Amino acid sequence: MTTTEITRDLRDLDKDGLTALMESLGEKPYRARQVYDWLFHKNAASISDMTDLSLSLRDRLEADGFYLGSPELIQERMSSDGSMKLVLGFKDGEQAECVLIPDDNRLTLCISSQSGCALGCEFCMTGIVGAKRTGNNAVRNLTQSELIGQVRAAEVLVRKGLFEGHIAVTNIVLMGMGEPLLNLDNVVSFIGILTDQGGMGYAARRVTLSTAGIVPAIKELGKRATGINLAVSLNAATDEMRDWLMPINKRYPLKQLILALREYPLKKRRRITIEYVLIKGINDTDKDAKRLARLLRHVECMINLIPFNPFPGTEFERPEDAEVVRFQHLLLEEGYTAYIRASRGPDIGAACGQLGSLREGKVL
Numbered sequence: 133m134t135t136t137e138i139t140r141d142l143r144d145l146d147k148d149g150l151t152a153l154m155e156s157l158g159e160k161p162y163r164a165r166q167v168y169d170w171l172f173h174k175n176a177a178s179i180s181d182m183t184d185l186s187l188s189l190r191d192r193l194e195a196d197g198f199y200l201g202s203p204e205l206i207q208e209r210m211s212s213d214g215s216m217k218l219v220l221g222f223k224d225g226e227q228a229e230c231v232l233i234p235d236d237n238r239l240t241l242c243i244s245s246q247s248g249c250a251l252g253c254e255f256c257m258t259g260i261v262g263a264k265r266t267g268n269n270a271v272r273n274l275t276q277s278e279l280i281g282q283v284r285a286a287e288v289l290v291r292k293g294l295f296e297g298h299i300a301v302t303n304i305v306l307m308g309m310g311e312p313l314l315n316l317d318n319v320v321s322f323i324g325i326l327t328d329q330g331g332m333g334y335a336a337r338r339v340t341l342s343t344a345g346i347v348p349a350i351k352e353l354g355k356r357a358t359g360i361n362l363a364v365s366l367n368a369a370t371d372e373m374r375d376w377l378m379p380i381n382k383r384y385p386l387k388q389l390i391l392a393l394r395e396y397p398l399k400k401r402r403r404i405t406i407e408y409v410l411i412k413g414i415n416d417t418d419k420d421a422k423r424l425a426r427l428l429r430h431v432e433c434m435i436n437l438i439p440f441n442p443f444p445g446t447e448f449e450r451p452e453d454a455e456v457v458r459f460q461h462l463l464l465e466e467g468y469t470a471y472i473r474a475s476r477g478p479d480i481g482a483a484c485g486q487l488g489s490l491r492e493g494k495v496l
């Protein structure tokens with residue numbers, strides 16, 4: 133992002149943007165590195181915290197309207213299973229939800245990339261709410277600073293000791309509200325800062341981006357954000373079924389998507405995660421499992437099976453546990469690694485596909 137764009141939140145700038153800003157103010161390039169360090173590594177709360185900048189530069193930045201924003205924590209809800217949903221509010225009144233999920237020695241933070249999701253997947257509360265939003269109320273991309281703000285807000289809660297046995301967020305997944313690859317520039321820039329050891333310092337192998345299958349952007353991501361993990365929300369093994377469950381499939385059908393996954397540049401010993409939400413009587417038959425196995429041949433992948441999480445107004449149902457296990461076994465027999473993922477936080481509307489329920493006024 134360049135300084136000519138309207139944002140004045142310094143955390144919307146990357147290294148190049150900060151360098152351009154310092155140049156425009158007649159400052160030496162090393163000032164950009166100092167500011168970057170304060171913004172992303174030291175996590176300064178305000179421009180006045182940046183004590184190794186000259187007073188005149190700090191005054192000038194403030195006089196020009198630059199600031200360090202942070203989202204407002206509107207709500208935090210703890211699930212009976214120990215996970216926690218945060219609702220964060222931004223300057224224009226938009227909101228995003230993120231979820232902290234403790235698990236043995238991991239504390240995963242699931243963040244949102246948009247203020248909802250317009251893709252309208254049939255099994256997803258976020259999509260159903262988002263598809264109804266149009267005009268001025270349309271779903272928008274979250275900015276780099278808003279993506280960073282979610283991580284920082286979660287870190288504050290973790291430091292308060294709310295998650296016994298966990299002192300820091302260990303893993304970050306972009307699987308919350310929104311399609312990250314429709315917000316590619318901000319997301320790639322955010323990932324760069326997140327995984328920069330001179331920036332926020334998270335390990336790239338502990339960051340996962342999940343997409344509904346925006347094929348051109350998958351190719352772009354493979355070039356621009358190497359090192360992170362890719363997950364794809366697949367949920368069907370035929371175009372007919374996927375067109376219905378995930379309308380984005382009409383634009384990027386399975387043949388194109390699978391080809392992009394086969395060609396995706398993976399680091400050694402890494403695999404793409406295929407997410408498959410199992411819906412009773414819809415995509416959970418033996419035939420579906422066999423079709424899925426056939427479709428994924430030659431894709432370096434593992435499969436996560438996620439039993440559907442019901443939400444108000446949906447007619448879909450969760451399959452019986454035995455059916456889920458049967459589906460898993462069929463995939464195992466075909467030689468795949470397949471896990472059943474227990475949903476976390478369904479009682480607080482924090483499980484997969486349930487985010488955005490508060491906006492709709494439906495408290496799950």
Ligand code: SF4
Nearest residue numbers: 249253256259310344
């Ligand atoms: S499943 Fe993902 S892509 Fe589909 S509507 Fe929900 S948030 Fe959007």
